[in-house]
Amino acid sequence: MTVKSARPEPLQEVSPIRRTSLSDKIIEQIIDLISRNVLQPGERLPSEKDLCKRFGVGRATLREALRSLAVMGILDGRVGEGTFVSHNNQRYLERNLQWGLLLDPKKVEDLLETRLMLETQTAFSAARKATSANLDAMEATIQGMENSLDRPEQYLRFDLEFHLLVAQATQNTILYHLVSMTRGYLQAWIKESLVSPPSSPEGRHRAQSSIQEHRAILKALKSGRAEQARQAMKAHILSSSSDLHQHLEQTTA
Amino acid sequence: MTVKSARPEPLQEVSPIRRTSLSDKIIEQIIDLISRNVLQPGERLPSEKDLCKRFGVGRATLREALRSLAVMGILDGRVGEGTFVSHNNQRYLERNLQWGLLLDPKKVEDLLETRLMLETQTAFSAARKATSANLDAMEATIQGMENSLDRPEQYLRFDLEFHLLVAQATQNTILYHLVSMTRGYLQAWIKESLVSPPSSPEGRHRAQSSIQEHRAILKALKSGRAEQARQAMKAHILSSSSDLHQHLEQTTA
DNA sequence: ATTTACAGGTTGTCTGACAACCTAATTATA
DNA sequence: TATAATTAGGTTGTCAGACAACCTGTAAAT
Numbered sequence: 110m111t112v113k114s115a116r117p118e119p120l121q122e123v124s125p126i127r128r129t130s131l132s133d134k135i136i137e138q139i140i141d142l143i144s145r146n147v148l149q150p151g152e153r154l155p156s157e158k159d160l161c162k163r164f165g166v167g168r169a170t171l172r173e174a175l176r177s178l179a180v181m182g183i184l185d186g187r188v189g190e191g192t193f194v195s196h197n198n199q200r201y202l203e204r205n206l207q208w209g210l211l212l213d214p215k216k217v218e219d220l221l222e223t224r225l226m227l228e229t230q231t232a233f234s235a236a237r238k239a240t241s242a243n244l245d246a247m248e249a250t251i252q253g254m255e256n257s258l259d260r261p262e263q264y265l266r267f268d269l270e271f272h273l274l275v276a277q278a279t280q281n282t283i284l285y286h287l288v289s290m291t292r293g294y295l296q297a298w299i300k301e302s303l304v305s306p307p308s309s310p311e312g313r314h315r316a317q318s319s320i321q322e323h324r325a326i327l328k329a330l331k332s333g334r335a336e337q338a339r340q341a342m343k344a345h346i347l348s349s350s351s352d353l354h355q356h357l358e359q360t361t362a
Numbered sequence: 363m364t365v366k367s368a369r370p371e372p373l374q375e376v377s378p379i380r381r382t383s384l385s386d387k388i389i390e391q392i393i394d395l396i397s398r399n400v401l402q403p404g405e406r407l408p409s410e411k412d413l414c415k416r417f418g419v420g421r422a423t424l425r426e427a428l429r430s431l432a433v434m435g436i437l438d439g440r441v442g443e444g445t446f447v448s449h450n451n452q453r454y455l456e457r458n459l460q461w462g463l464l465l466d467p468k469k470v471e472d473l474l475e476t477r478l479m480l481e482t483q484t485a486f487s488a489a490r491k492a493t494s495a496n497l498d499a500m501e502a503t504i505q506g507m508e509n510s511l512d513r514p515e516q517y518l519r520f521d522l523e524f525h526l527l528v529a530q531a532t533q534n535t536i537l538y539h540l541v542s543m544t545r546g547y548l549q550a551w552i553k554e555s556l557v558s559p560p561s562s563p564e565g566r567h568r569a570q571s572s573i574q575e576h577r578a579i580l581k582a583l584k585s586g587r588a589e590q591a592r593q594a595m596k597a598h599i600l601s602s603s604s605d606l607h608q609h610l611e612q613t614t615a
Numbered sequence: 616a617t618t619t620a621c622a623g624g625t626t627g628t629c630t631g632a633c634a635a636c637c638t639a640a641t642t643a644t645a
Numbered sequence: 646t647a648t649a650a651t652t653a654g655g656t657t658g659t660c661a662g663a664c665a666a667c668c669t670g671t672a673a674a675t
Contacts, residue, residue, distance in 0.1 A: 216455065230479040281475055409655075419628080441657045
């Protein structure tokens with residue numbers, strides 16, 4: 110009997126049926142636990158054997174969930190010790206920039222636009238909400254940039270750190286995450302576009318003016334002038350993006 | 363001899379020694395294949411048994427790699443068919459954004475602030491990039507709102523649709539997804555705050571003015587006046603958020 | 616008291632097996 | 646002949662057990 114019974118309603122929304130694997134559900138549960146702070150950063154999870162019994166699944170299934178979370182940088186498995194919740198949210202970034210190369214040029218453009226939006230707005234908000242500790246940390250990263258003019262990769266790290274600190278200064282964790290992720294993906298491109306002039310005089314000059322831009326942003330933040338901070342950030346990102354755009358057009362053309 | 367020898371350099375970078383598991387290496391290889399276009403979007407991978415032989419690993423290890431890539435949206439496993447490269451190989455960006463947001467303890471105020479930022483900016487961008495098809499679709503949703511003043515849940519659907527259309531009009535899929543996600547998280551609250559005045563005269567009045575606000579946004583978008591669109595959206599969201607805030611303070615106090 | 620050896624627990628990996636499922640060819644039926 | 650039902654093979658999802666590599670803290674030996 111494969112006769113379909115009559116449909117009372119015209120089925121206007123297709124049922125979003127999707128095979129959800131067990132490991133997917135486990136992932137969701139663990140993420141939920143973390144987001145509700147039941148599992149805190151740095152904390153150790155129960156052993157895999159324990160988790161298997163609690164979730165009622167085999168070890169293979171559980172491990173597929175744990176490994177997925179580990180690959181995303183949310184968990185951190187250590188042989189012989191256990192599995193821990195990443196205390197470093199930065200780890201998420203390090204992981205991402207690895208496959209930021211999967212993005213196509215069109216997406217990079219979108220990311221740049223998104224980044225411009227997010228960061229100009231975070232600067233605006235940060236000017237009103239930044240604590241003195243936030244500002245001091247920014248000052249330190251600028252100092253770090255000046256001290257590493259000859260080490261591009263280290264310079265980039267300080268640069269990234271500065272922008273993350275601005276986002277953090279909004280005291281809005283969601284914004285912070287959005288900024289850090291967009292930035293994480295772009296980092297691969299930024300790095301690639303920077304290696305071309307490694308420490309040429311031109312590169313040094315670029316870095317110098319970049320530092321000045323950062324100083325302008327920090328100054329606006331310190332004085333609490335939101336609109337000025339927004340403009341300073343906008344100018345900085347636009348001038349910084351122009352290098353990327355140039356590099357993008359080279360690779361596509 | 364525990365005497366420390368002189369350090370020529372202050373060891374500024376700890377050796378990045380980290381146990382790389384086999385599945386990590388497999389992930390790297392697969393990502394490399396995809397980024398070099400050896401594996402194209404939509405293409406089917408060899409079966410797990412085959413891949414095991416080629417990589418020289420057990421099936422559990424291989425599956426941990428494949429599942430991780432699937433969770434990130436890079437691969438797509440279908441029971442009985444095989445494992446495929448995601449046809450839109452950029453979906454993983456949105457997936458990761460989603461996981462990142464999921465992990466955050468979401469504060470409603472943070473969400474509201476983020477939404478205000480995102481949507482005012484999308485309105486600005488949409489004013490410059492919207493196609494006539496986009497604008498027509500918005501017109502239709504406003505019409506839909508007017509026709510469902512007595513059906514709150516349907517009214518809300520049109521409301522949501524309008525905002526998504528604005529985001530879509532930016533022609534930036536990343537922005538679209540961000541707006542869609544933040545809105546998705548808020549939707550539960552919005553619905554709850556609306557059911558209190560289901561179809562009271564007060565509720566109707568609120569809905570009427572909301573429709574006018576939407577019209578103002580659409581008008582600005584049609585004329586391509588970006589700044590005006592931004593302000594209209596800002597006004598709309600602020601007035602809409604005030605209801606939520608009111609409702610929040612009621613429930614928390 | 617310091618070092619060594621050991622035991623228990625933990626993650627990483629392999630193997631084999633079965634269930635649920637899809638596809639396509641084969642067979643049975645109208 | 647054309648259509649429907651069945652079957653066979655392949656594929657992913659899940660489970661169970663086993664072993665290797667590894668870490669930690671304790672007990673034994675120096």
